[in-house]
Amino acid sequence: MTQCSKNCGSCGGCAKTLTLSNGEIDLLQTLGQIPFLPVARKASDMTPVYLEDTRYNPAEYSLILQALEQKALISLDYDKPLSGADMGAYQGYPVHGSMALTQRGQLVLDMLETQGVQDADN
Numbered sequence: 001m002t003q004c005s006k007n008c009g010s011c012g013g014c015a016k017t018l019t020l021s022n023g024e025i026d027l028l029q030t031l032g033q034i035p036f037l038p039v040a041r042k043a044s045d046m047t048p049v050y051l052e053d054t055r056y057n058p059a060e061y062s063l064i065l066q067a068l069e070q071k072a073l074i075s076l077d078y079d080k081p082l083s084g085a086d087m088g089a090y091q092g093y094p095v096h097g098s099m100a101l102t103q104r105g106q107l108v109l110d111m112l113e114t115q116g117v118q119d120a121d122n
Contacts, residue, residue: 023064040093051089073105
């Protein structure tokens, strides 16, 4: 059997399982309703910042974004800022971009909507 060489960390894709936190599920569902959302970062720091929602604090959203990107469920693109988006909340972050579901992210979201969430403890 061929081993995956993509070094995906803990994506779980090769084992046919995927573990998502509540925050990751929430953001995937938001992206299912709004296909593109703003993201920003500081010029000297690759840490993503998302300030459009207050269900989680900015540090938690940063971790959620990084986890979803590592799992190849979203793409963060700092070369494609959202035209016409109000970026007033992101004034302290000079690098503006956008995020969207990847094809894999859309498949996972579709599965969540049709099959629901399965608790690993059950």
